[in-house]
């Protein structure tokens with residue numbers, strides 16, 4: 001990959017961020033003949049793509065629809081998702097012979113490595129003439145005539161359009177910063193407070209003593225939040241609290257202080273089961289019955305939490321049976337917090353979409369300014385939806401960008 005020389009001509013578009021959305025935007029714009037410079041402070045493009053899906057990149061979900069996204073403006077994502085669909089990304093992979101498979105419920109993963117996706121995007125960008133300025137610190141951006149000046153530690157660049165593709169705040173060790181939010185505010189856009197999402201919960205030892213002894217146990221559960229929203233997927237006990245797909249999903253909807261409900265036996269009404277056991281097996285205790293239904297260490301832990309662990313099922317009142325059933329089918333947990341941006345897969349909140357075009361991602365306040373990808377207040381559920389949003393929004397902006405070379409702005413950065 002060649003870095004671009006400092007004495008640059010005016011660019012049609014500068015894209016800040018060589019992640020999923022920035023690469024897609026650069027590719028689409030450059031294929032249409034635009035002169036595109038991609039600036040990133042990371043030394044390599046697409047680092048988050050490389051680690052996505054455990055290195056296999058869950059690059060899309062066939063069922064992507066607005067229901068899979070959280071936003072203060074839920075319909076905003078529709079236009080771009082319809083214009084560049086999962087099938088459009090699939091066509092790109094197929095054209096370049098990248099093998100993939102559906103894991104479950106429309107989630108598509110590379111058979112080999114996420115590296116292939118990055119390589120494909122970078123190669124195609126380079127063939128189309130995209131230039132890079134990597135390991136490049138952005139010091140500031142300012143309006144210059146009808147264009148933009150981007151001041152960096154490697155020089156000042158002038159362009160007709162500016163695309164902010166800097167992603168969210170999650171995974172700071174891979175280069176995430178709040179630059180996108182700062183730029184949005186600078187140009188008068190509102191920003192919904194960013195928060196970690198798709199993130200494990202932490203539990204406080206004093207509320208859940210010795211729960212960390214369950215670390216490593218995984219089981220299929222239904223996790224819900226006030227019965228408004230629920231997910232049936234795997235839950236994983238960790239040394240710090242709870243993780244696994246079910247927890248990551250619900251974390252995006254959770255607010256501090258709220259409790260979640262976990263159904264540890266989604267296929268069984270434990271109440272009905274205990275009532276039946278009361279006549280069929282009255283001498284058994286609840287903990288020993290739980291041992292046959294749940295992973296052993298979990299069964300023991302739940303057994304210790306009950307008020308009458310040694311009572312035989314035959315001796316339990318209906319109310320006591322209900323208490324046991326609630327502990328298993330409606331276990332209430334109040335997370336102490338989340339693991340935060342360090343491990344969050346995504347950032348919810350972000351640039352308010354009300355003043356952007358949903359068709360082109362262009363600002364209605366500042367002509368030529370675009371926001372794409374995770375920096376926006378559009379957050380996908382787990383399962384390939386976030387990358388699909390990056391592709392769709394990046395493509396939409398890439399298609400809308402126009403050449404300004406006929407009327408370049410003149411530099412006057414001081």
Ligand SMILES: Cc1cc2nc3c(=O)[nH]c(=O)nc-3n(C[C@H](O)[C@H](O)[C@H](O)COP(=O)(O)OP(=O)(O)OC[C@H]3O[C@@H](n4cnc5c(N)ncnc54)[C@H](O)[C@@H]3O)c2cc1C
Pocket residue numbers: 016017018019020021022039040041042045046047048049051052053054057058059060136137138165166167168170171174175176177178179344345346372373374375383384385386387388390
């Ligand atoms: C561990 C993990 C696994 C994931 N797995 C999946 C998955 O399998 N499927 C899925 O759909 N989604 C997944 N995601 C989410 C997905 O990777 C992101 O939503 C997506 O990459 C967002 O694309 P983006 O272009 O908006 O931002 P990013 O891909 O994050 O790119 C932003 C770019 O901007 C650059 N940048 C940031 N600040 C600055 C600055 N100040 N100056 C210059 N450059 C800057 C960064 O270096 C980066 O290159 C995963 C995320 C994580 C953390």
